[in-house]
Amino acid sequence: MEGTMLRKIYSFCFVLFFLVSTALAAPDVRELIVLHTNDMHGRVLSGDSDGMGLSRLSTLVKDIREQHDHVLLLDAGDALHGMPIVTLEKGATMVSLMNAMGYGAMTTGNHEFNYGASRVVELAAMTDFPVLAANVKKEDGSLLLQEYVLKNYDGLRVAVFGIATPETLTKAHPDGVKGLRFEDPVATAKRMVDTLKDEADILIALVHLGLDAGTRPEYRSSAIAENVAGIHLIVDGHSHDRLEHGLRVKDTLIVSAHEYNKALGKVVMRLDGEGNVSVEASLISKETGMAVPEDPALKAMIDAIVAKQEAALSEVIGRTSIRLDGDREQIRVGETNLGNLVTDAILEASGAELVFINAGSMRASVEPGNITLKNLIEILPFGNNIVVKEITGKALKEVLETGAAVFPGSDGSLLHVAGMVYAIDPSQARGSRVHDVLIAGRPLDAEKSYFAATNDFLAAGGSEMAVLKNFPTIREAGSVDGALETYIRIRVEISSAVEGRIREKILKNERSSSASCFVGSLDWFEDPLPVW
Structure with missing residues (x-):
C-alpha cells in the first residue's frame, strides 16, 4: 500500500515537473x-x-x-x-x-x-x-x-x-x-x-x-x-x-x-x-x-x-458648338463623335498606328458650349492609362470580333477606333462578324505587326480581351483623360464628327458587293472595300 502511494506521488511529481519544464521552455511567440x-x-x-x-x-x-x-x-x-x-x-x-x-x-x-x-x-x-x-x-x-x-x-x-x-x-x-x-x-x-x-x-x-x-x-x-x-x-x-x-x-x-x-x-x-x-x-x-x-x-x-476641387474642375479648357455624344444608348451601339474625339486624342498622345477602346470606358456627353475639366472626369471616370502594344493583324481581328460579339447589343464592349475602320455584319456567327478592316487605308494583314494603343483595362485582358495579354507592352503614354485634355487645349474649338470608322455592313452571298451604313445612321451606300 505504501509502495503504491509512493509510486503515485512519484508519478505526480514527474508529470508536474514535465509540465513546468515544458512551460518554461515553450517558445515566446x-x-x-x-x-x-x-x-x-x-x-x-x-x-x-x-x-x-x-x-x-x-x-x-x-x-x-x-x-x-x-x-x-x-x-x-x-x-x-x-x-x-x-x-x-x-x-x-x-x-x-x-x-x-x-x-x-x-x-x-x-x-x-x-x-x-x-x-x-x-x-x-x-x-x-x-x-x-x-x-x-x-x-x-x-x-x-x-x-x-x-x-x-x-x-x-x-x-x-x-x-x-x-x-x-x-x-x-x-x-x-x-x-x-x-x-x-x-x-x-x-x-x-x-x-x-x-x-x-x-x-x-x-x-x-x-x-x-x-x-x-x-x-x-x-x-x-x-x-x-x-x-x-x-x-x-x-x-x-x-x-x-x-x-x-x-x-x-x-x-x-x-x-x-x-x-x-x-x-x-x-x-x-x-x-x-x-x-x-x-x-x-x-x-x-x-x-x-x-x-x-x-x-x-x-x-x-x-469640395475644394470643384472650383478647379470648373476650369474651361475648350469649347464645342455641337453636342459630343457619349450617351449610353448611342456610344455602346455605334460610332459617335465623342468616341472619335477620345480615340483621336489617344492616337496623338501615344504615337501608335491605331487605337481601340471599349465603349464602356466613356460615360457622359458634352452639351454645346464650354468644355471643363469636370466634363473630362464625367466622360472618363475610371482613371485609365494608355498602353501601346505590338500585336499581330490576326490578334487585332480577334480583338475586333470580341468587341462585336454581342452587336448590336449594348454591353459596352464595342470598340471605338482611330487610325482604322471596320465593318460588322451582325447576321454572321460570333467570330465571323468583322470584315473590311483597313489600317491607314490599307487592308489588314494577318501576319503583320501593328503598334496599337488601348487603355490599360483592355490591355490587361478586360472585357474578354485575354489575347492582348500575350503581346508585349511597348510603352505607356499617360492617362486617357490627360491625353484628351491636352488634345482639347491645343485645339480649343472641338467639332469632331462621325466619319464611318464603324459600319454595319451586311455581306451578300457573293461577298462582292454589300449594302453598308454608318452604324446608327440612315445613310446607306454601296461600298467596294476589300473583304478581310
Missing part, C-alpha cells in the same frame, strides 16, 4: 499583423472601379489595430496616380490620406513616375512613412529614395526593403525616368538580405514587380523568392493579382491584394523563441469592407478635398 494594399491607382471614393473606398478601408485597419498590439500597414505601389481626385494635385491628395491612415511604408509603382522622378522625391518628402526603392539609382549612382526601414515592436525586429519594377523605364513617360537606373531585382534583394539579416527577426520585401506572364521572368517577384533565401514575406503589386492565401515559393510567401482597394490583405507573422517564423495570409473582401461604416475622420478629409 511574438506576433506581427501585416496589412497590405497594392495598385490602388488613386481610387479614393467608395465604388471607384468597384473598390470599397479609403474611408471604409480605414475602418477595417482601425478595427484590426484595436484587436492586435503590433500592426504594420504597407502599400506595394501604384497608389498615387490614377483618378483625377489624386492627379489634380499630382499625388499630394493621396499622400495626405495615406498619412491619415497610418501607413508604415510603401514602394513606388511605375505609375508614380508618371509625375516624373523629381515629383516622386517631393511626394516622398510629404509622407509620414518611408517610400522605399533600393534598386532605383540616379545618374551619379546615388539612391533616389530610401532603401529600407527597420521597425521594433517590443523587441520584435522587422526590416522592410523596397524594389521597383525595371519595367518603369518603358511603362512610364521617358521624360519622367530620364537619367534613372533600375537595378536587377534579384541582385538587389540579395544585397538587402546580406545587409539586414543580422538586424531583423522578420524580413519583408515590399515590391512592385508582379507575377504577370508578360513580365520578363527575372523581373517577377517569384524570381526573388526562387533565388534569394532569407525573405519571409514578399508584399507584391503591379500585376493586380488576387492571391487569397498567398503564393508560396520555396520558403517565401508572396501576397497581393488585387486592385483598387477591392480587398485588404492580412498576413499573420509569428516568431517563436527558436527564431522560426510562420506566415499565414488571407484577404478581407470588398463585400466585408462595404458592410462597415466609413471612418468619419477620413470621410471628412475626402469630402473637403472633393
Whole structure:
C-alpha cells in the first residue's frame, strides 16, 4: 500500500515537473499583423472601379489595430496616380490620406513616375512613412529614395526593403525616368538580405514587380523568392493579382491584394523563441469592407478635398458648338463623335498606328458650349492609362470580333477606333462578324505587326480581351483623360464628327458587293472595300 502511494506521488511529481519544464521552455511567440494594399491607382471614393473606398478601408485597419498590439500597414505601389481626385494635385491628395491612415511604408509603382522622378522625391518628402526603392539609382549612382526601414515592436525586429519594377523605364513617360537606373531585382534583394539579416527577426520585401506572364521572368517577384533565401514575406503589386492565401515559393510567401482597394490583405507573422517564423495570409473582401461604416475622420478629409476641387474642375479648357455624344444608348451601339474625339486624342498622345477602346470606358456627353475639366472626369471616370502594344493583324481581328460579339447589343464592349475602320455584319456567327478592316487605308494583314494603343483595362485582358495579354507592352503614354485634355487645349474649338470608322455592313452571298451604313445612321451606300 505504501509502495503504491509512493509510486503515485512519484508519478505526480514527474508529470508536474514535465509540465513546468515544458512551460518554461515553450517558445515566446511574438506576433506581427501585416496589412497590405497594392495598385490602388488613386481610387479614393467608395465604388471607384468597384473598390470599397479609403474611408471604409480605414475602418477595417482601425478595427484590426484595436484587436492586435503590433500592426504594420504597407502599400506595394501604384497608389498615387490614377483618378483625377489624386492627379489634380499630382499625388499630394493621396499622400495626405495615406498619412491619415497610418501607413508604415510603401514602394513606388511605375505609375508614380508618371509625375516624373523629381515629383516622386517631393511626394516622398510629404509622407509620414518611408517610400522605399533600393534598386532605383540616379545618374551619379546615388539612391533616389530610401532603401529600407527597420521597425521594433517590443523587441520584435522587422526590416522592410523596397524594389521597383525595371519595367518603369518603358511603362512610364521617358521624360519622367530620364537619367534613372533600375537595378536587377534579384541582385538587389540579395544585397538587402546580406545587409539586414543580422538586424531583423522578420524580413519583408515590399515590391512592385508582379507575377504577370508578360513580365520578363527575372523581373517577377517569384524570381526573388526562387533565388534569394532569407525573405519571409514578399508584399507584391503591379500585376493586380488576387492571391487569397498567398503564393508560396520555396520558403517565401508572396501576397497581393488585387486592385483598387477591392480587398485588404492580412498576413499573420509569428516568431517563436527558436527564431522560426510562420506566415499565414488571407484577404478581407470588398463585400466585408462595404458592410462597415466609413471612418468619419477620413470621410471628412475626402469630402473637403472633393469640395475644394470643384472650383478647379470648373476650369474651361475648350469649347464645342455641337453636342459630343457619349450617351449610353448611342456610344455602346455605334460610332459617335465623342468616341472619335477620345480615340483621336489617344492616337496623338501615344504615337501608335491605331487605337481601340471599349465603349464602356466613356460615360457622359458634352452639351454645346464650354468644355471643363469636370466634363473630362464625367466622360472618363475610371482613371485609365494608355498602353501601346505590338500585336499581330490576326490578334487585332480577334480583338475586333470580341468587341462585336454581342452587336448590336449594348454591353459596352464595342470598340471605338482611330487610325482604322471596320465593318460588322451582325447576321454572321460570333467570330465571323468583322470584315473590311483597313489600317491607314490599307487592308489588314494577318501576319503583320501593328503598334496599337488601348487603355490599360483592355490591355490587361478586360472585357474578354485575354489575347492582348500575350503581346508585349511597348510603352505607356499617360492617362486617357490627360491625353484628351491636352488634345482639347491645343485645339480649343472641338467639332469632331462621325466619319464611318464603324459600319454595319451586311455581306451578300457573293461577298462582292454589300449594302453598308454608318452604324446608327440612315445613310446607306454601296461600298467596294476589300473583304478581310
